[in-house]
Amino acid sequence: xxxxxxxxNKSMRSDGNTYVGKRFVHVKNPYLDSMDEDILYHLDxxxxxxxxxxxxxxVKFVCVxxxxxxxxxxxxxxxxxxxxxxxREDIKDICAGTDRYCMYKIGPVLSISHGMGIxxxxxxxxxxxxxxxxxxxxxxxxxxxGTSGGIxxxxxxxxxxxxAVDSFFKPRFEQIILDNIVTRSTELDKALAExxxxxxxxxxxxxxxxxxxxxxxxxxxxxxxxDGALCSFSREKKVDYLKRAYKAGIRNIExxxxxxxxxxxxxxxxxxxxxxxxxxxxxxxxxxLPRDVLEEFQQRPQLLISRFIKKxxxxxxxxx
Ligand code: R2B
Ligand code: URA
Numbered sequence: 001x002x003x004x005x006x007x008x009n010k011s012m013r014s015d016g017n018t019y020v021g022k023r024f025v026h027v028k029n030p031y032l033d034s035m036d037e038d039i040l041y042h043l044d045x046x047x048x049x050x051x052x053x054x055x056x057x058x059v060k061f062v063c064v065x066x067x068x069x070x071x072x073x074x075x076x077x078x079x080x081x082x083x084x085x086x087x088r089e090d091i092k093d094i095c096a097g098t099d100r101y102c103m104y105k106i107g108p109v110l111s112i113s114h115g116m117g118i119x120x121x122x123x124x125x126x127x128x129x130x131x132x133x134x135x136x137x138x139x140x141x142x143x144x145x146g147t148s149g150g151i152x153x154x155x156x157x158x159x160x161x162x163x164a165v166d167s168f169f170k171p172r173f174e175q176i177i178l179d180n181i182v183t184r185s186t187e188l189d190k191a192l193a194e195x196x197x198x199x200x201x202x203x204x205x206x207x208x209x210x211x212x213x214x215x216x217x218x219x220x221x222x223x224x225x226x227d228g229a230l231c232s233f234s235r236e237k238k239v240d241y242l243k244r245a246y247k248a249g250i251r252n253i254e255x256x257x258x259x260x261x262x263x264x265x266x267x268x269x270x271x272x273x274x275x276x277x278x279x280x281x282x283x284x285x286x287x288x289l290p291r292d293v294l295e296e297f298q299q300r301p302q303l304l305i306s307r308f309i310k311k312x313x314x315x316x317x318x319x320x
Contacts (some may be wrong), residue, residue: 021259044097075104150277211251
């Protein structure tokens with residue numbers, strides 16, 4: 001059994017003492033403790049090669065997003081927002097030894113890329129959660145910031161997810177383990193979603209809402225697009241599906257939220273998903289925004305998360 005047994009506010013550790021008020025990240029794998037070394041292969045980190053508690057022990061906010069470029073931009077933005085530019089040399093990619101993912105640390109904030117789709121984010125999350133566990137991090141909040149296709153809402157709107165649902169509109173993630181399907185809940189932290197929504201209302205010209213987010217295994221057929229290399233359904237069927245999704249409370253579609261919600265929930269991490277919408281899928285399938293508009297839209301989730309982190313750190317009203 002892993003040394004930290006509980007993620008609740010009253011944490012019982014293996015030394016028998018109870019620590020009130022600290023919520024540790026926990027892993028649920030009886031084999032981990034007996035391993036002499038844990039190599040986090042895709043992050044190019046390990047328990048023997050790196051002093052993980054020294055490197056990461058103070059992490060309180062983890063932000064994950066698909067694109068390495070965007071996560072570097074977020075790290076640079078947070079460096080400015082937290083006024084940490086002067087204290088460090090150029091920010092370094094902690095995972096530079098691998099080109100699978102990138103990772104930057106800015107004070108208590110970790111910014112990591114996860115690639116596209118469930119398999120890619122899942123690998124990163126296994127290793128990230130073990131990293132936070134080995135580093136003995138506590139009271140960590142994790143947020144996915146990303147892009148998505150909206151349903152029935154103006155492009156540029158930021159959707160804060162209350163529940164991630166699958167292609168059948170169900171709040172579940174089906175993990176295949178050996179030859180079994182294990183169904184996991186995809187509920188996210190409602191209080192955190194509300195808190196983020198309230199902060200979003202303080203930002204001028206910032207359309208935002210709370211809604212369900214549908215997570216699919218594919219960008220084209222899986223999201224009902226008529227413009228992929230393959231399409232075997234009619235325009236009417238597509239529109240009918242998306243309208244039913246809207247009726248079920250779904251306001252956007254992306255490709256990682258169900259596994260993200262399920263894994264974070266099981267490991268005691270308070271999690272949120274904040275995605276900007278790039279188009280209204282009831283209107284079109286292709287993303288044809290001018291570069292500058294796309295850039296500005298993609299900064300919106302970053303702006304909100306920066307405000308959230310600064311509020312939590314008591315630094316609000318500094319910078320942007
Ligand atoms: C949103 O955008 C990507 C596809 O373009 C995918 O990673 C996602 O969830
Ligand atoms: N990301 C998606 O997964 N779907 C979209 O339509 C846009 C971005």
